[in-house]
Amino acid sequence: MAKLAVIGCGYVGAVTAACFTDLGHTVECIDIDATRVAMLQRGIAPIHEPGLEPLLRAGIATGRLAIRSTYPERMDAEIVFIAVNTPASQEGAADLRAVRDAVTSVANRLATGSIIVNKSTVPIGTGDLVAGMARRTGMADIAVVSNPEFLREGSAVHDFMHPDRVVLGSTDPAAADRVAALYEPLGAFIQRVDIRTAEMIKYASNAFLATKISFINEIASICESLGADVTEVARGMGMDVRIGAQFLQAGLGWGGSCFPKDVRALAHMAAVHGTHPQLLRSVMEINSDQRLRTVQKIRAALDNDLERRRILVLGAAFKNDTDDIRNSPSIELAKLLQLEGADVAIYDPVVPAERIHREAPTLRVAETVAHGAFGAHALVLATPWPEFKTLRWDELGTLMARRTVIDSRNYLDAAAVVEAGFSYTCIGRPSLETPATVLESEFAMRRAE
Numbered sequence: 001m002a003k004l005a006v007i008g009c010g011y012v013g014a015v016t017a018a019c020f021t022d023l024g025h026t027v028e029c030i031d032i033d034a035t036r037v038a039m040l041q042r043g044i045a046p047i048h049e050p051g052l053e054p055l056l057r058a059g060i061a062t063g064r065l066a067i068r069s070t071y072p073e074r075m076d077a078e079i080v081f082i083a084v085n086t087p088a089s090q091e092g093a094a095d096l097r098a099v100r101d102a103v104t105s106v107a108n109r110l111a112t113g114s115i116i117v118n119k120s121t122v123p124i125g126t127g128d129l130v131a132g133m134a135r136r137t138g139m140a141d142i143a144v145v146s147n148p149e150f151l152r153e154g155s156a157v158h159d160f161m162h163p164d165r166v167v168l169g170s171t172d173p174a175a176a177d178r179v180a181a182l183y184e185p186l187g188a189f190i191q192r193v194d195i196r197t198a199e200m201i202k203y204a205s206n207a208f209l210a211t212k213i214s215f216i217n218e219i220a221s222i223c224e225s226l227g228a229d230v231t232e233v234a235r236g237m238g239m240d241v242r243i244g245a246q247f248l249q250a251g252l253g254w255g256g257s258c259f260p261k262d263v264r265a266l267a268h269m270a271a272v273h274g275t276h277p278q279l280l281r282s283v284m285e286i287n288s289d290q291r292l293r294t295v296q297k298i299r300a301a302l303d304n305d306l307e308r309r310r311i312l313v314l315g316a317a318f319k320n321d322t323d324d325i326r327n328s329p330s331i332e333l334a335k336l337l338q339l340e341g342a343d344v345a346i347y348d349p350v351v352p353a354e355r356i357h358r359e360a361p362t363l364r365v366a367e368t369v370a371h372g373a374f375g376a377h378a379l380v381l382a383t384p385w386p387e388f389k390t391l392r393w394d395e396l397g398t399l400m401a402r403r404t405v406i407d408s409r410n411y412l413d414a415a416a417v418v419e420a421g422f423s424y425t426c427i428g429r430p431s432l433e434t435p436a437t438v439l440e441s442e443f444a445m446r447r448a449e
């Protein structure tokens with residue numbers, strides 16, 4: 001069993017550390033965020049990630065998982081995983097400051113023959129940069145391996161333990177062998193390539209998934225114009241094994257901590273190196289247009305006027321099963337509605353209110369769906385949390401000023417919503433009007449009672 005270190009205890013780092021500990025290794029996890037570290041040391045996951053906490057607790061209990069907020073004088077790890085954040089800079093390029101800091105911090109603390117493995121998503125050529133940095137600190141014998149991560153938030157532990165493939169990029173076959181040995185128990189195919197190719201596999205994968213979503217959203221718009229149903233179109237397409245069913249759900253578009261910055265960074269890299277990234281730019285444009293189209297639908301459902309309309313947005317996380325609101329389409333949508341004068345509240349079953357406030361200080365955060373629905377003119381499903389599927393529409397309707405639902409993810413049971421007297425608008429398929437829309441006056445009467 002190996003002695004490992006993981007730098008950065010975020011969505012990727014905490015999961016990597018917990019899973020490698022579970023596989024029997026000894027792991028030291030270092031993060032500069034002292035609050036995050038203090039929680040992890042108590043076995044509390046600072047992020048909502050199913051299955052993570054039990055692994056953390058078990059790892060700490062065995063004494064094989066240690067978490068710290070400072071770098072020790074000497075690190076005895078044989079292999080160090082860099083899993084720090086690489087956000088987009090203003091210009092769209094990946095901001096590598098955290099990677100540089102992490103590499104600087106570990107390079108002169110490691111023993112001869114150690115390996116730096118980069119798990120962060122980094123621009124093509126970063127492996128060379130890291131090797132150069134290590135050399136400059138006098139650690140010429142430190143090998144560099146690129147090992148891009150493909151886990152999904154919400155199923156990160158499962159994805160780490162059951163990868164579709166493991167990609168290892170290196171010019172040092174012995175170093176790649178040592179990293180490969182860590183993954184062998186997982187039984188996945190290990191693809192060995194050079195460092196630049198490994199780095200590109202990650203960007204190309206994310207860009208392709210974002211492209212699939214933008215593609216189906218464009219098809220959804222065409223379906224709307226021509227009277228076809230995009231959900232059935234996607235189903236029919238997805239059964240073709242050459243296409244596959246995943247990432248073909250029309251809706252509000254993609255967001256989160258990875259796709260937006262990675263597609264932008266790839267387009268930036270392409271442009272800086274003389275290629276015209278026409279497709280990637282269209283993929284991004286379709287995605288931002290999708291938010292605007294959704295606003296237009298909400299406006300149309302509310303008599304073409306959003307001024308002072310009370311709207312409850314259901315879901316703040318960028319997708320279900322995570323508490324991550326970085327570049328969340330739900331929050332972007334809520335902000336766009338506010339710009340049109342709407343009075344917007346947002347409810348999320350998992351994301352803490354203070355985090356939403358930090359991201360969008362003017363948004364009201366509802367404590368419950370009922371609380372947010374009171375007096376609302378419309379409910380907008382933005383994040384497909386399973387609990388929204390089982391909402392009691394008849395009861396919610398009695399609280400609302402008007403029974404209007406906009407399902408921006410085609411997620412709800414349309415028949416149940418309409419049955420309860422709501423108008424129902426969705427994406428890329430016919431919207432449903434209830435024959436008995438409850439009028440605003442009904443709410444006013446009840447309020448007066």
Ligand SMILES: NC(=O)c1ccc[n+]([C@@H]2O[C@H](COP(=O)([O-])OP(=O)(O)OC[C@H]3O[C@@H](n4cnc5c(N)ncnc54)[C@H](O)[C@@H]3O)[C@@H](O)[C@H]2O)c1
Pocket residue numbers: 007008009010011012013030031032033036083084085086098099101102105119120121122149150151152153257258
């Ligand atoms: N989140 C995902 O689903 C996902 C999936 C695949 C790949 N990735 C990539 O993995 C990387 C990490 O993503 P994340 O979502 O885990 O980020 P994150 O923001 O959740 O976590 C990064 C952590 O690194 C810490 N950090 C920053 N600089 C540091 C330093 N010098 N030393 C020690 N710790 C430091 C931060 O305090 C933070 O806790 C990114 O490059 C991302 O693109 C993310």
